[in-house]
Each structure stands twice: as C-alpha cells, then as structure tokens.
Amino acid sequence: MVGLGYIGLPTAALIASRNIKVTGVDIHQHVVDTINKGEIHIIEPDLDGLVHHVVKDKFLTASTTPVEADVYLIAVPTPFKGDHERDISYVESATRAILPTLKEGVLVIIESTSPVGTTEKMEAVIFSERP
Numbered sequence: 001m002v003g004l005g006y007i008g009l010p011t012a013a014l015i016a017s018r019n020i021k022v023t024g025v026d027i028h029q030h031v032v033d034t035i036n037k038g039e040i041h042i043i044e045p046d047l048d049g050l051v052h053h054v055v056k057d058k059f060l061t062a063s064t065t066p067v068e069a070d071v072y073l074i075a076v077p078t079p080f081k082g083d084h085e086r087d088i089s090y091v092e093s094a095t096r097a098i099l100p101t102l103k104e105g106v107l108v109i110i111e112s113t114s115p116v117g118t119t120e121k122m123e124a125v126i127f128s129e130r131p
C-alpha cells in the first residue's frame, strides 16, 4: 500500500487482518514510525485497535521504501490545482517509487481519485521505464 492516510491505512489494516502480509509505504517517517509502534496518526473510529493487532502479529509493516509485492495499491493525495483540475504528480511519484521493485505479472491499482486517462499515463511510465 503506497500512501498510509485516510484511505491507505484502513485498507492496509483490513487486508492485513485477513492474514495477508502488507507493507505500507509512506514518504513521512513519522507516519511509518507511528504505525510500526502499532499506533495511528489519523482519526478513524476503531482503527487503532485493528492496526495494533495487525502490527503486533506482523501482518502489517510500514516503511518509507517500497518492497517487492504481488499487488500494489496507490492511495496518495490527488489535490485540486487550478480550475477543478486534479494534481496527479503524487500518483506519478508513487508509481516511479515502485518501479524498481516491479516484476512481471504484478497488479498495480490506482486507488487515488484520478482523472480519466491516469491509469494509461502511469502504464506508459511503467512500460517505458521497465519494458
């Protein structure tokens, strides 16, 4: 899971609660450190207990560096810029960050709210850098 905010952290914790190993990646060290202590940095009812449980059982680990995975979910911000235009630069940064870890046949899902065409743009980035 790339991006451990209001979408990424609950989703990561839920997947981990099904005994699937999840690595959560965030660019902010304090987010990573907080989660690795089994604590949370956002306000979300009942999430603290779930995160505590999955971190203790080692199904959820946080890191600032992406690792090799079978499935990648990108849940980074896509704020508005200008006139109702979404800024997809965070999605591109996240895509570029996972590039060195990608192997053939993995699934990459963009969970961030994105304009039509974003998936194709990121697909082009991936296949131009890792043909």
Ligand SMILES: NC(=O)c1ccc[n+]([C@@H]2O[C@H](COP(=O)([O-])OP(=O)(O)OC[C@H]3O[C@@H](n4cnc5c(N)ncnc54)[C@H](O)[C@@H]3O)[C@@H](O)[C@H]2O)c1
Binding pocket: 002, 003, 004, 005, 006, 007, 008, 025, 026, 027, 028, 031, 075, 076, 077, 078, 090, 093, 094, 097, 111, 112, 113, 114
């Ligand atoms: N919060 C919601 O209710 C909600 C609902 C639907 C859709 N969304 C969409 O989901 C996406 C994420 O929203 P959110 O509310 O979880 O945002 P958020 O700000 O709570 O969390 C985003 C996290 O991504 C991290 N991040 C930024 N760039 C990164 C990078 N390159 N690599 C790794 N981590 C990075 C940030 O440090 C932050 O912790 C947005 O596109 C948003 O529009 C959010």
